[in-house]
Amino acid sequence: MNRSLAPIGSLLAAAALTLVPLTGACADESAASIWALGSQVILAQSTPQVGDRAVATSDPGLQRFLTRVGAHISYQPGQQYIVVTRADHRSILFTIGEKTLRFDGVDQDAPFVVREHDGAAWLPFFALAEALDFTPVSTGSSIVLQPQLTSIDLQPDHGRSLLILHAAVPTHPQLVRATAAETIIRLPGLGTHLPMQHFVDAPGLRAIDLAVTGNPRNPTTTLTLYTTLHSRLGLLGTPDPDGVVLAVAPAHVALGAPPLGGAKFAATTALAVSRAHTQNLPFAPLPERGIEADATPSPLPTPPPVASLPTLLPAAVSNGSSLDVPVVNDIHEMPDKEAYLIHLSVAGQPTFSWHLLGDGRFYVDLPGASLGIPPREESVGDPRVVSLRLRANGTPDAPNVRLALTLRGTPLVALGTDPQGITIRVTTDHSVAAISPIGSGRIGVPIVAPVAVAAPSGSMPVADAAAFAPGTNPRLIVIDPGHGGSDSGAIGNGMMEKNLTLDIARRLRTLLVEHGWQVRMTRDSDVDVYRPDDSAHDELQARCDVANRLGARLFISIHINSFTTSELTGTTTYYYKPQDATFARIIQSRLIADLGTDNDGVRRENFYVVRHTTMPSILVETAFISNPSDADRLRTPAFRQHVAQAISEGVTTYTGGAPSTVLSAPLLPAPDATPTPSDGDDLLP
Amino acid sequence: MSVSRQPWAIVGGVIVAAAVVATRQGPPHHHPPAPVVEVTASVAAVPSSDQIVARPTIRIYATRLDGDRLVSWHVPIGASHDIESLAYLATVEALNGPPIGVHAVRFPPGTTPQSVRVRGGTVYVDLSPEVERTTAGGFAEAGEFKGLVWTLTALPGIEHVRLRVDGATLPTLPGGHFELDEPLSRADW
Numbered sequence: 049m050n051r052s053l054a055p056i057g058s059l060l061a062a063a064a065l066t067l068v069p070l071t072g073a074c075a076d077e078s079a080a081s082i083w084a085l086g087s088q089v090i091l092a093q094s095t096p097q098v099g100d101r102a103v104a105t106s107d108p109g110l111q112r113f114l115t116r117v118g119a120h121i122s123y124q125p126g127q128q129y130i131v132v133t134r135a136d137h138r139s140i141l142f143t144i145g146e147k148t149l150r151f152d153g154v155d156q157d158a159p160f161v162v163r164e165h166d167g168a169a170w171l172p173f174f175a176l177a178e179a180l181d182f183t184p185v186s187t188g189s190s191i192v193l194q195p196q197l198t199s200i201d202l203q204p205d206h207g208r209s210l211l212i213l214h215a216a217v218p219t220h221p222q223l224v225r226a227t228a229a230e231t232i233i234r235l236p237g238l239g240t241h242l243p244m245q246h247f248v249d250a251p252g253l254r255a256i257d258l259a260v261t262g263n264p265r266n267p268t269t270t271l272t273l274y275t276t277l278h279s280r281l282g283l284l285g286t287p288d289p290d291g292v293v294l295a296v297a298p299a300h301v302a303l304g305a306p307p308l309g310g311a312k313f314a315a316t317t318a319l320a321v322s323r324a325h326t327q328n329l330p331f332a333p334l335p336e337r338g339i340e341a342d343a344t345p346s347p348l349p350t351p352p353p354v355a356s357l358p359t360l361l362p363a364a365v366s367n368g369s370s371l372d373v374p375v376v377n378d379i380h381e382m383p384d385k386e387a388y389l390i391h392l393s394v395a396g397q398p399t400f401s402w403h404l405l406g407d408g409r410f411y412v413d414l415p416g417a418s419l420g421i422p423p424r425e426e427s428v429g430d431p432r433v434v435s436l437r438l439r440a441n442g443t444p445d446a447p448n449v450r451l452a453l454t455l456r457g458t459p460l461v462a463l464g465t466d467p468q469g470i471t472i473r474v475t476t477d478h479s480v481a482a483i484s485p486i487g488s489g490r491i492g493v494p495i496v497a498p499v500a501v502a503a504p505s506g507s508m509p510v511a512d513a514a515a516f517a518p519g520t521n522p523r524l525i526v527i528d529p530g531h532g533g534s535d536s537g538a539i540g541n542g543m544m545e546k547n548l549t550l551d552i553a554r555r556l557r558t559l560l561v562e563h564g565w566q567v568r569m570t571r572d573s574d575v576d577v578y579r580p581d582d583s584a585h586d587e588l589q590a591r592c593d594v595a596n597r598l599g600a601r602l603f604i605s606i607h608i609n610s611f612t613t614s615e616l617t618g619t620t621t622y623y624y625k626p627q628d629a630t631f632a633r634i635i636q637s638r639l640i641a642d643l644g645t646d647n648d649g650v651r652r653e654n655f656y657v658v659r660h661t662t663m664p665s666i667l668v669e670t671a672f673i674s675n676p677s678d679a680d681r682l683r684t685p686a687f688r689q690h691v692a693q694a695i696s697e698g699v700t701t702y703t704g705g706a707p708s709t710v711l712s713a714p715l716l717p718a719p720d721a722t723p724t725p726s727d728g729d730d731l732l733p
Numbered sequence: 734m735s736v737s738r739q740p741w742a743i744v745g746g747v748i749v750a751a752a753v754v755a756t757r758q759g760p761p762h763h764h765p766p767a768p769v770v771e772v773t774a775s776v777a778a779v780p781s782s783d784q785i786v787a788r789p790t791i792r793i794y795a796t797r798l799d800g801d802r803l804v805s806w807h808v809p810i811g812a813s814h815d816i817e818s819l820a821y822l823a824t825v826e827a828l829n830g831p832p833i834g835v836h837a838v839r840f841p842p843g844t845t846p847q848s849v850r851v852r853g854g855t856v857y858v859d860l861s862p863e864v865e866r867t868t869a870g871g872f873a874e875a876g877e878f879k880g881l882v883w884t885l886t887a888l889p890g891i892e893h894v895r896l897r898v899d900g901a902t903l904p905t906l907p908g909g910h911f912e913l914d915e916p917l918s919r920a921d922w
Contacts, residue, residue, distance in 0.1 A: 122825040122845045128811065128818035131825040136833040139826060143811030153809050288833045427843055427863075434862075435843075454866075538870050545870075585904035607910070609870040612839065616798060622871065622910075651800065653875045654921055655910040667910070669871055 083265065084182060084193035085217070085237075089113050091173065100159040100175055104168035105130060108429065115426040117180055117195075117217060118289060125167040132176060135289045136214070140179045142171055151179050181216035183239065185264045192264045197240040202250055208297035208304065209250040210284070211273070218422045219292050224270070231273045231281050233294075239267040252279035252296040287613070374398035374417040374491075376449045376469075379424065379438055387475035388432045388459075392451055394469040395420075397491045402463060402483065408434075410461055411452035412470060419449050432459040432474045467492040524566045525699065526595035528657060529553035530607035530667075533576035535587065538610030540672075541679035545608040546574060548682055552606050552670065555692035563700065570594045584656075592660040601703070602631070603661040604695060608682065609669035617675045618646030622667040624659040626652075631664045635698035642694040643687070645671050645678065664702075668695065791819055793826045794883040795837035796876035803883060804837050819888055820856045821849040827884040828860075838876030841866045847899070854892040855916060856885045862899040864906065871910035875922075882917045893918050 082089040089112075093104035103110050105123045114120055118135030132140040141150040147161045149172070156179075159172045174184045174191075182193040195216035203210040213219065215238050224232040239260055246256045257272040273281070275296060282303045284293040297303040374396030382389040394414065402412045423439040434454040441450050455461070455474065462473040463483050469491060529549040531537030537545025550571070557567045570577050570591045578590035595603040609620065621636035623629055632650045640647045648669075658665040670691050671678035681687040790807035797804055808826050810819065824846045830839040843863035850857040858881070867873060882894045893916040897903070904914045 120843060120845060122821075124821055124846070124848060127821045127849075128815065129822040129825070131822065131829075133825070133829045137829050137839075138832050139808070139829060141808075141811070141822075146811050148811065150809060150811070153807075155809075291833075425842065435866075584906065588905060607870060609872050611869050611873055615836075616872070620800075620872065648800065648872075651875070652922075653871065653910070654912045654915075654917070655871060655875075656905050656912045657910075659912055667871065672870075674869075 080186070081190045082193065083190055084113060084177075085116055085195070086265075087116075089193070093168070094173060097172075098160040100172040102160065102170040103173040104165075104170055106168040110173070111429070113193075114180075117182070118425075119180060120427075123169055125164065130162065130169045130171065132179075134180060135217075136291075140176065142169065144169060149175055149179060183241065185239075187264050194239045194264055194267060195237060197235060197238045197242060197258075197269050200242065200246075200256070202248060202253075204250060205295075206304075207251055207301040208295050209248075209253045211253075211256075211294040211296060212286070213271075213292040213294070214288060215290050215292075218290055220422065221271075221292055226281070228278055229275055231275060233271045233273070235269045235271065237267065238269045239264075240269045250296075251301065252276050252298040373447070374414065375420040376414060376417055376438070377420040379421070379451070381428075381436070383428075383430050383433075386477060387473045388428075388430050390436070390451070390453075390472045390474075391468075392438075392470045392472070394491050397493075399490045400465075400470060401489075404461055404483065408455040408458075409452065410455055410472075410474075411450055412463075412472070414449045416447060417449040418447050430456070432456055432476060463489075465489055465491055465493065521566070521599040522601045523564070524568060524598055524600045525560055525602045525604065526568045526570065526598065526600040527553045527556055527560075528570040528591050528595075528603065528605040530605060532571045532574055534580045534582075535576065538608055538673050540610055540674040541676060541683075543673055543679065543682060545610070545673060548608050548670075548673070548688070549606045550574065551685075552688045552691050555689055556604070556606070556695055559692055559696035560699065563696065565699075568594060568598055568600065588656040589660065591657055595661050595663060595665075600663050602699065603657070603663055603665040604635075604699075605657050605665070605667040606691075606695075607667060607669050609672045610674045611672060612674075614675050616672050617678050618648035619643060619671055620648040620669045621650050622653050622655050622658060622669065623650070623665065624652060624655060625665070628658065628664045628666060631702050632666045634702045635666055635668065635695055638694040638698035638701070639668070639670075639691065642690050642697075643671075643681075645681065789814070791823050791826075792884070792887050793823060793831075794887070795827070795830050795835075795839070795880040798836050798838065800838075800872060800876055803880065804831060804835060806831055816888065816890065817849065817851045820851050820885060820891070821846060823884050823888060824849050824856075824858055824881070827881045830880075838873055838880065840864060840877050840881075851891070854890055855895055856888075856891055856893070857895045857897070858885070859897040859900060864898055867906060874906060874911040878911060878913070878917060879922050882921070883919060886919050 082091065090109040091101065091103050091107050092109060093107040094101050094109075096102075105121055111121070114132065119132055121130065121132050123130045128144045130142040130144070132142075134140065138152060142148070142158070142162045143150075144162055144164050147158050149156045149158045156175075158175055162172075163170050177184060177193050181196045181198045183196055185192045185194050197213060197215045197219075199212075199214045201210075201212040201214075203212065213221075213235075215235070217237070219235055219238065221233045221235050224234050226232075240258060242258055244258045248255060252275055253273060254276060255274040257274070259270045259272070260267055261270065262268045273294075273296065275281070276298055278299040280297050280299070280303045282295040282297070284295050284304075286293045295303055374394055376392060376394050378393035380391045380393075382391070392412070394417065396417070398414050398417050400412055400414045402410070404410045419438070419440040421438075423437075425435075425437045425439070427435050432455065434456045437450075437452045439450060441448055451472075453472070453474065457476075459474050459476050461483055462475070464471045464473075529546070529552070531546040531549060533546075535546065537549070539545070550573070553569055554572075557569060560567050576582055576587060577594070578586040582590075591605070592603075594600075609616070609618075619636070619639050621632045621639065623632040629650065629652070636647070636650045639645070655667050658667050668691075671682055673679055673682060790809050792805050792807055794803045794805045796802075808822065810822065828840045828844045828846065831837050841863050843861070843866075845861045845863070847859040847861050848857075849859075864877075867877075878896070885891055885894050895916050896913045898906070898913070902914050905912055
């Protein structure tokens with residue numbers, strides 16, 4: 049159950065900034081420029097209106113602002129609803145013809161009625177900004193949209209306290225000072241209208257102070273936690289991209305989180321909580337807001353009497369930077385007619401590498417570097433670039449910063465470096481010297497003579513047995529190693545799906561051949577079955593064609609599962625045709641008995657290859673490459689051998705025995721070669 | 734419980750809880766539900782008063798992480814109840830998924846409907862290309878579309894969903910597993 053932080057009068061209120069929240073009168077200042085997150089928000093399609101500013105949903109400046117704050121807008125002309133989705137997936141709903149803004153199921157009065165005009169809906173911009181947790185603050189000549197720390201939730205949890213912070217943007221808390229009885233953490237870039245002081249009665253925690261310093265454009269909220277003696281603090285992961293979860297544990301309770309205040313977290317070290325990190329940290333059991341129909345809010349407790357607390361302001365707040373490791377500290381995009389330019393500012397001289405993939409993805413890795421700015425993941429409204437993502441994707445022991453672009457069409461990519469960083473040029477100008485698909489360099493050192501790397505090519509010849517009609521090869525089993533060639537499948541924990549599926553398929557082939565089966569693989573190397581960079585339809589149909597044309601008795605597709613977070617584990621066997629359910633159940637039963645993975649069951653799904661093959665067909669999702677535990681299993685040859693063994697045993701059970709004992713059909717031409725799988729096969733990307 | 738700068742956010746939950754009880758005891762006294770809308774016990778509260786206003790809602794579904802169960806929530810709707818606008822809103826909400834913190838299968842970030850049309854008992858949804866940016870496997874693909882199909886077929890008169898991606902009919906997502914080029918219905922699960 050949640051606990052409430054009781055708001056009381058603040059002793060620090062006088063020390064806080066005097067901010068002037070924007071009122072209707074301020075918003076009418078049509079000449080005032082609007083600033084947010086250090087950039088000017090230029091609204092080309094907007095007009096002052098009734099204490100706000102009406103902006104068209106098609107306004108590029110609005111789109112850019114929303115992208116920067118992790119939100120996006122959905123509107124289809126002619127329909128009634130406009131939905132702005134925040135980074136935390138909560139919706140802000142406007143309705144054409146209504147003077148209402150609906151957020152979290154609660155209606156608020158909007159400054160004016162939302163109208164449609166010229167194929168766009170016109171929305172109240174400042175009201176929308178507030179619903180996105182940005183407070184408009186007038187500074188005279190300009191209006192600053194100041195991101196806010198909007199809530200602090202306190203949850204008791206197994207003898208400790210979880211302090212759950214939510215802000216308008218990803219938060220980068222910095223530890224200023226930690227003593228036996230208090231910890232000071234600052235949240236740069238955030239203002240807040242929360243009450244400045246809270247007394248709490250929670251494990252390990254006595255009170256919380258908030259203070260705001262800085263100026264409207266660069267505010268800092270400082271959080272002082274008064275703890276019980278020798279309590280410890282740790283940082284937990286959270287799925288909320290704009291959230292931070294701190295664990296506070298009394299001396300006798302397990303903290304269950306990476307501790308703060310140790311040598312690892314020097315007084316000036318940024319804690320660097322970001323969207324990129326959240327998936328690698330244990331999730332706090334956060335409440336499922338608004339989902340459970342029977343969830344009853346806790347009553348607000350009575351505020352305790354005001355007591356004196358020491359007035360505390362951070363005496364020395366450092367900038368949180370460190371030159372010990374290279375830091376990516378800025379990114380600038382400069383699109384123009386000739387090229388889309390990106391400059392990545394890097395402090396230090398790290399090495400970097402780049403990869404240009406056949407599917408239009410391009411990325412630059414800076415191993416050993418840390419990310420000193422908020423991660424970014426956004427669509428790019430450029431004819432040459434679809435999207436941009438900048439994030440820290442390494443581990444604490446092996447940090448890495450990756451800048452990834454998804455390219456539109458087949459533009460050229462050029463890359464240069466200077467002492468301040470890397471410049472990437474994406475252009476359709478073919479006179480530009482493009483880079484090789486793969487290469488590396490060092491910041492500040494000119495890139496010379498990159499070694500060209502041949503793009504993946506070649507495909508495996510498919511059916512060589514057109515003479516075989518469906519159903520005429522009862523001794524034949526087709527094994528389909530999922531993905532391959534230009535399609536890596538899922539990638540996770542240092543492995544690629546296409547390599548794992550091929551390894552397991554080869555092992556299975558060996559076993560089945562030993563049992564007297566003829567085996568055909570849809571691929572026997574790292575290739576596309578149809579052709580490189582083919583369509584999903586051609587690729588998947590080619591796999592089905594192998595089995596259908598050869599008239600195979602069984603079709604077994606081997607895959608490795610994946611998910612967007614690391615929490616899912618287990619093994620699943622899929623089928624589509626109702627008559628294949630028994631085959632799937634038998635295989636799943638053997639897999640679960642032999643592997644020790646979680647049983648995710650047998651499922652009927654509309655999967656292409658099991659639907660478009662004419663014989664009994666299954667698709668095995670062996671384990672989750674995205675889960676560390678499952679990935680550890682997949683990494684071992686013994687596990688992959690167990691997978692093959694289990695499927696082979698399941699085939700024997702399903703068919704009633706080896707084909708040589710139950711069938712007398714003519715043999716196929718020589719089956720595929722059956723090399724022994726190498727335990728040293730490279731599974732890495 | 735939370736401390737928030739929006740007073741209504743603090744008290745809203747209480748009002749909602751009270752309103753749920755009130756709604757269960759009798760019909761809402763404002764904005765009676767339109768016949769085309771599945772009305773549930775969910776309500777919205779006016780922040781500045783204790784007045785409770787019941788509103789019609791649509792129900793949105795997402796697939797739980799066990800792959801079998803669905804989580805659902807209600808989205809209050811405005812004055813418009815035309816089926817195409819409702820289908821559009823329902824699609825947007827299903828693509829957005831539940832609030833962060835709810836464990837459910839989610840579409841790739843940024844996936845939006847490029848168009849939603851209703852013809853007879855079928856909703857035609859054209860998804861933005863972001864849906865192709867999945868890094869997940871077959872489990873996630875199936876879960877994503879299960880939630881969307883259940884959401885849209887919860888609308889009155891809707892039985893099937895036909896999907897396109899960036900204007901084109903695709904057999905599957907790139908490198909994917911789940912077949913998209915035929916009408917989908919609840920019977921597919």
